[in-house]
Amino acid sequence: MQRKTIHCLLAATAALLVNGCYQQPGLVEDTSYNRTKTGALAGALTGAVIGYNTKGHHKGERAAIGALLGAALGGAIGYSLDEQANAVAKALGTRVNNDPLAAIDPQNDIIVSKHPTYVKILFRDRMMFRLNSAIPEPSAAYKVKKVARLLRQYPQTIVGVAGFTDDTGTYEYNLRLSEERARNVAQLLAVNGQPLVKGCAWQKPLVPNTSARNRALNRRVEVYLYADPNNLTDPCME
Secondary structure (H helix, E strand, O other): OOHHHHHHHHHHHHHHHHHOOOOOOOOOOOOOOHHHHHHHHHHHHHHHHHHHHOOOOOHHHHHHHHHHHHHHHHHHHHHHHHHHHHHHHHHOOOOEOOOOOHHHOOOOOEEEEEOOOEEEEEEEHHHOOOOOOOOOOHHHHHHHHHHHHHHOOOOOOEEEEEEEOOOOOOHHHHHHHHHHHHHHHHHHHOOOOOOEEEEOOOOOOOOOOOOHHHHHHHOEEEEEEEOOHHHOOOOOOO
């Protein structure tokens, strides 16, 4: 392979890193696709290293090819998460909201946010359950099922569900309640396999449990959508 060809491959990879591999017309919720670019960058670097370290001649050529293929794969994973974030937000009648203050705004009952390696859906407790109940309200179950229908389009997605409470009552009671709530939501989402379930009780509060308003903000269920099993996180400790 001539040096000019190698340069063309590298140029194509660079363009992919800057602009992303894909365009998704018609979505207005979030069009930044930062995760697509991040995924392409990581894939390109990994591909280049693998290609360069493979035994044989023409290491420069293999590095260029590896970078291009790695960027395409990484970009596809990132795009899948970006696509899911927009699709989920649209189905739930909201938009992708990455404002860190959104979670502590009592007006937000549902928040869909994009992160580097996953999409998170926050469901506020008041729209999900009755007091001390782990059974989702019919209106809440309807919304969760809309997410489940979307997940059928992404069979590679790994789903995690975590429940959170305030600090009223014993830790053991809240741990059990938070896990039961997460498990019941997970059952509604089990379209591509059983989601991972975690009860977090009052761990990782959004705000201090110092008032009724704050406690209401901390009671929630969070759904995590991962494209890569290597990126799984502990929702209670994140």
